[in-house]
Amino acid sequence: MPLNLNPNFFEPGKRYFRDFSPGDDFYEMLIETHRDLTEAQSAQVNAKLILLLSNHIGDITVLREAMAIARAGA
Amino acid sequence: MLQTYQYPKFEYVKPAELADATTRRVPVVVVGAGPVGLAAAIECRLKDIPVLLLDDDDTVSVGSRGVCYAKRALEILDRIGCGDRVCGKGVSWNVGRTFFRDREVYSFNLVPEPDHKRPGMVNLQQYYLEEYEVTRARQAGVDLRWRNKVVSVSRHEDHVALKVETPDGFYTLEADWLIVADGARSPIRHMLGLDIEGRIFMDRFLIADVVMKADFPAERWFWFDPPFHPGQSVLLHKQADNVWRIDFQLGWQADPEEEKKPEKVIPRIKAMLGDDREFELEWVSVYTFQCRRMGRFRHGRVLFVGDAAHQVSPFGARGANSGYQDTDNLGWKLALVMAGQAPEALLDTYSDERAQAADENILNSTRSTDFITPKSPVSLAFRNAVLALAQDHPFARKLVNSGRLSVPAFLTGSVLNTPDADPFAGDMVPGAPMDDAPVIDNGADGWLLDKVGNAFHALYFAEDPAAVDQAIAAALGDLALGPVAVKPMVVSSRPGPVAGGIPVLVDSKGVAAKRYDARPGTVYLVRPDQHVAARWRGLDPAKVKAAVARATCNA
Numbered sequence: 001m002p003l004n005l006n007p008n009f010f011e012p013g014k015r016y017f018r019d020f021s022p023g024d025d026f027y028e029m030l031i032e033t034h035r036d037l038t039e040a041q042s043a044q045v046n047a048k049l050i051l052l053l054s055n056h057i058g059d060i061t062v063l064r065e066a067m068a069i070a071r072a073g074a
Numbered sequence: 075m076l077q078t079y080q081y082p083k084f085e086y087v088k089p090a091e092l093a094d095a096t097t098r099r100v101p102v103v104v105v106g107a108g109p110v111g112l113a114a115a116i117e118c119r120l121k122d123i124p125v126l127l128l129d130d131d132d133t134v135s136v137g138s139r140g141v142c143y144a145k146r147a148l149e150i151l152d153r154i155g156c157g158d159r160v161c162g163k164g165v166s167w168n169v170g171r172t173f174f175r176d177r178e179v180y181s182f183n184l185v186p187e188p189d190h191k192r193p194g195m196v197n198l199q200q201y202y203l204e205e206y207e208v209t210r211a212r213q214a215g216v217d218l219r220w221r222n223k224v225v226s227v228s229r230h231e232d233h234v235a236l237k238v239e240t241p242d243g244f245y246t247l248e249a250d251w252l253i254v255a256d257g258a259r260s261p262i263r264h265m266l267g268l269d270i271e272g273r274i275f276m277d278r279f280l281i282a283d284v285v286m287k288a289d290f291p292a293e294r295w296f297w298f299d300p301p302f303h304p305g306q307s308v309l310l311h312k313q314a315d316n317v318w319r320i321d322f323q324l325g326w327q328a329d330p331e332e333e334k335k336p337e338k339v340i341p342r343i344k345a346m347l348g349d350d351r352e353f354e355l356e357w358v359s360v361y362t363f364q365c366r367r368m369g370r371f372r373h374g375r376v377l378f379v380g381d382a383a384h385q386v387s388p389f390g391a392r393g394a395n396s397g398y399q400d401t402d403n404l405g406w407k408l409a410l411v412m413a414g415q416a417p418e419a420l421l422d423t424y425s426d427e428r429a430q431a432a433d434e435n436i437l438n439s440t441r442s443t444d445f446i447t448p449k450s451p452v453s454l455a456f457r458n459a460v461l462a463l464a465q466d467h468p469f470a471r472k473l474v475n476s477g478r479l480s481v482p483a484f485l486t487g488s489v490l491n492t493p494d495a496d497p498f499a500g501d502m503v504p505g506a507p508m509d510d511a512p513v514i515d516n517g518a519d520g521w522l523l524d525k526v527g528n529a530f531h532a533l534y535f536a537e538d539p540a541a542v543d544q545a546i547a548a549a550l551g552d553l554a555l556g557p558v559a560v561k562p563m564v565v566s567s568r569p570g571p572v573a574g575g576i577p578v579l580v581d582s583k584g585v586a587a588k589r590y591d592a593r594p595g596t597v598y599l600v601r602p603d604q605h606v607a608a609r610w611r612g613l614d615p616a617k618v619k620a621a622v623a624r625a626t627c628n629a
């Protein structure tokens with residue numbers, strides 16, 4: 001499966017009436033995860049997050065594509 | 075500064091109460107003639123309740139305040155008789171452009187959803203809105219008293235006592251019910267010692283209204299971190315009369331008095347427009363915003379509505395928009411309680427339902443504010459990463475949050491709903507704000523939402539009016555005779571008469587049946603505020619009566 005670049009957030013069992021809600025739920029959770037951390041701590045949290053999610057995705061072709069997009073223009 | 079608007083001066087009339095010392099008892103007093111108090115007073119008159127509306131001022135909202143009124147507010151304004159003027163004067167816009175630093179990241183086109191009477195949003199200065207509501211309130215028979223300031227309030231078992239200050243002295247009043255619409259600072263909330271809790275955003279915004287001399291597209295432009303205002307955000311929006319609203323985020327350290335000076339504001343706007351387009355300032359102010367609400371909106375016989383009960387940051391335009399939904403929700407409940415047709419507990423559901431909606435509004439506007447003004451370096455990094463990805467990738471565009479369109483809450487958790495027993499698809503669940511649809515009524519094109527509201531309605535869906543037999547027609551007709559009347563209506567694919575003179579709405583395009591996932595025999599019970607209360611796949615009068623009892627706390 002190629003890298004999915006379309007909106008894809010959802011929570012099983014949760015009913016959404018507005019299309020922006022699942023993405024906004026995710027984004028708030030992401031920012032909350034970093035609340036009150038120092039910059040160094042946040043960098044560590046981000047690194048761990050990437051490792052956890054990468055392992056979950058597993059498919060290295062997908063990860064390669066994501067890494068290329070993330071690095072472009074950096 | 076230039077003036078495009080002539081502020082009306084409403085006449086103060088010496089109240090009769092000043093002449094004699096007796097204290098008059100009235101059914102309902104509304105305090106505050108802002109957009110929400112005016113709507114509350116009109117709402118009372120639609121229910122034939124005599125109402126006194128007191129305001130400490132004698133004109134409409136001064137300066138830069140509300141701009142955007144969303145579809146649900148427009149539908150409520152239609153129901154109370156102000157929708158056409160607001161939409162006639164207001165400006166519609168569809169195209170929104172989002173900029174990050176020096177480039178446009180993407181644009182969207184909010185093409186109005188087809189087959190709805192009203193668009194997603196119209197823009198109009200708040201003073202016009204209030205002026206139109208004042209005209210309507212007078213026409214509806216509201217006793218409107220300007221320069222009547224409530225200076226003290228006390229709560230009693232069966233009434234609320236008020237002291238009112240006028241240019242000619244003080245008088246006292248007793249009200250069976252008091253609707254408090256005295257705005258964000260709510261003097262009455264303070265007089266009663268009631269709390270409001272939430273957070274203030276440590277940021278300041280410069281709000282400028284400018285008159286453009288030349289044409290400029292009717293679009294919404296939002297800049298994140300633009301070269302002409304680095305590190306901050308800027309919003310540009312069109313209003314009526316060629317007046318444009320510009321919001322500059324200033325940061326917490328900014329000096330409001332300094333920032334308001336024309337010699338400071340004009341260069342900012344010039345840099346933003348980036349050319350020699352001529353403009354003049356109409357109004358400039360500096361605001362801070364908060365998100366907070368009262369724990370409960372009902373305190374015995376005192377009912378809080380609008381900004382007095384809850385406040386949000388303006389990203390997403392949920393202030394007046396949600397205030398209208400308060401009075402929409404409260405009006406019919408108060409009328410039933412006053413008529414002895416429902417217990418006072420029904421008014422607690424006003425508080426429960428609207429507090430849930432306020433939480434949703436606060437959540438959405440807090441999220442927008444946090445995206446627009448990130449509070450930490452990592453939050454800023456994520457925000458900028460989303461914007462950088464948004465140019466090419468749809469998933470990131472969906473995450474860009476420069477204010478979510480104000481939409482009504484789905485009251486799915488309300489105790490007034492009768493849970494579904496039959497399977498249905500789509501969004502019109504119990505507690506949903508009704509979707510509109512084009513219908514033909516007596517040969518004339520119209521809209522479903524203009525046909526319901528102000529009473530409970532039972533919508534019976536049919537393929538053909540001829541299929542509605544005598545027994546069903548009689549059962550539908552009987553619903554009008556219950557302790558709380560339900561007006562029946564047949565929604566049919568084809569025209570034709572129904573026995574007993576039950577009105578028929580022709581669903582000519584099939585849109586109503588589709589939006590409500592209706593089949594022949596489907597019944598929807600809808601509330602006077604155009605929310606779904608219950609639905610079934612067939613008509614069982616006992617179930618409809620039970621659902622009405624439940625929706626009015628009579629169960």
Ligand SMILES: Cc1cc2nc3c(=O)[nH]c(=O)nc-3n(C[C@H](O)[C@H](O)[C@H](O)COP(=O)(O)OP(=O)(O)OC[C@H]3O[C@@H](n4cnc5c(N)ncnc54)[C@H](O)[C@@H]3O)c2cc1C
Nearest residue numbers: 106108109110130140141142224257380381391393394395
């Ligand atoms: C910059 C800005 C932009 C905004 N943009 C939007 C938008 O786009 N869309 C939107 O929906 N909302 C917007 N809002 C919010 C909107 O302006 C408010 O939500 C709305 O005015 C609230 O209406 P209200 O009737 O509850 O209170 P108010 O409009 O504050 O009215 C309160 C009234 O009570 C009167 N009063 C107060 N005390 C007393 C007393 N003791 N006795 C008698 N009368 C009294 C006051 O004179 C006033 O007339 C914006 C606000 C700001 C500041």
